[in-house]
Amino acid sequence: MSRNETALKKAPVEEQIKLPMPVRNPIVISVFAALLVAMAIGAKGNSIFSFEGATSWFSIPNVSLPASITLWVLTVLTIALAVWAWIQANARKTPPAWMLGVSGFAFVFGFLVWTVADKPSSVMPTVSLLIGGLTLAVPLIFGALSGVVCERSGVINIAIEGQLLFGAFMGAVVASATSSPYVGLIGSLVGGALVGVLLALFTVHFRADHIVVGVVLNMLVLGLTSFLYSTVLTHSAEYNRAVPLKPIGIPILKDIPIIGPIMFNQSILVYLVYVAVIGLQFALFRTRWGLRTRACGEHPKAADTVGVKVNRLRWINVIAASALAGLGGAFFTLGQNLAFSKEMTAGNGFIALAAMIIGRWNPKGALAAALLFGFATNLASVMQSVGSPLPAEYMLMLPYVVTILAVAGFVGSVRAPAAEGKPYPA
Structure with missing residues (x-):
């Protein structure tokens, strides 16, 4: 038996069999990050969220968020998740499902912020x-x-x-x-x-x-x-x-x-x-x-x-x-x-x-x-x-x-x- 065959036999199974990279979740998270970057670049003003009808016990005032800052925070978070997901995928590990959920929530929230950004007369209900x-x-x-x-x-x-x-x-x-x-x-x-x-x-x-x-x-x-x-x-x-x-x-x-x-x-x-x-x-x-x-x-x-x-x-x-x-x-x-x-x-x-x-x-x-x-x-x-x-x-x-x-x-x-x-x- 040759030296290479002996080394291969002693190597862990993960090294002997090259598993495919689980790239689906990293690709999706990366797309979310890219879209958030596109929205954050042109965002300005404030985004107003209304909570009318949230309860009859008390009144919840409108919440005004700075659109640019909010979007960039969400962007950085999603980019970090994308990098982490690619690292996991490169190690032939499937990224946890919660990463996709968090990045998806960040994208949806960012999209809502971008939709009503810099529109004082528009409120997100x-x-x-x-x-x-x-x-x-x-x-x-x-x-x-x-x-x-x-x-x-x-x-x-x-x-x-x-x-x-x-x-x-x-x-x-x-x-x-x-x-x-x-x-x-x-x-x-x-x-x-x-x-x-x-x-x-x-x-x-x-x-x-x-x-x-x-x-x-x-x-x-x-x-x-x-x-x-x-x-x-x-x-x-x-x-x-x-x-x-x-x-x-x-x-x-x-x-x-x-x-x-x-x-x-x-x-x-x-x-x-x-x-x-x-x-x-x-x-x-x-x-x-x-x-x-x-x-x-x-x-x-x-x-x-x-x-x-x-x-x-x-x-x-x-x-x-x-x-x-x-x-x-x-x-x-x-x-x-x-x-x-x-x-x-x-x-x-x-x-x-x-x-x-x-x-x-x-x-x-x-x-x-x-x-x-x-x-x-x-x-x-x-x-x-x-x-x-x-x-x-x-x-x-x-x-x-x-x-x-x-x-x-x-x-x-x-x-x-x-x-x-x-x-x-x-």
Whole structure:
């Protein structure tokens, strides 16, 4: 054996095998740093943040920040994080997730500072910005949770858009007919479940291609709701009225400064989001049902061996998850105090699908991604009202751009359930 071979044999495994550099997080943090530098260079004046409506206990005055100093502080912090991330990556270590979170927060805060910098008449409405972000994330959260349950069971759910749309339709019609938004919520559940029955029928029973079935169901629901809207609802306005879900304030909690009005003075849909995320996170990873569901999505043959009725569980989960997405569709009508209109979900089902992927098929991950999308969407409308130098259309593009990046795999090495999209028995 040669001297080089002997040295290689004695070297640590890390030196023998050259691991690839984990560059995704360092690149993202570096981009944040570069954008902050660009904003800091031209920043001047002060940025005013309003906390109106933060609490009814006392008044919180506006906060004025020197734009240039604030942006440069955030820039230096982000550059330091970028350097640290590159050092970690060069050592073949994955940078901690909190570094990406801190740099992302610094970029978002810096962007808000830059948006209203040197504009005495423009004030950033902090509380309403956060309330709107949470509210707009509601259908995305329900849709993403629907995708999590279906795909953990082994069924690819591309039909989230159709489930949201039919849930919005049924919610509006039932609420208008009964003059009760809460009965309308039941209608939304039924609407989503009906789409789920078709999804389970063709994917589980007839063993058709899941993606094709999902696309066809989206087109079916779009065509059906458009037809019924044009032929029935436009001529019978009593079946398509705005029946709003009113906010329900939780005493004491709703007056906690900033957090209270955002989280505890919302409609019942938002409270159902809390229950759905917490309940599903627990059920999926801490209960027998969750274990069986994950087994059906990962190794259905092993699940069948221990007595799990794989296809029956897939049927149940797909219908229940679709009902959950239908409940999210109620946001577009009952939640926003609007009558039903054609194509009113506007692609939110596909954004929910991206939130599920970014969240790595995990309820709490899907929640975080959906909140990001909701915040970006609401920020676009706020930018118009405060006279941002950046066209709001760019912010409106953000959810769809992130959707493309997620589908393209930029979110990193995520692994879908192994048996997703595969019929059983094979």
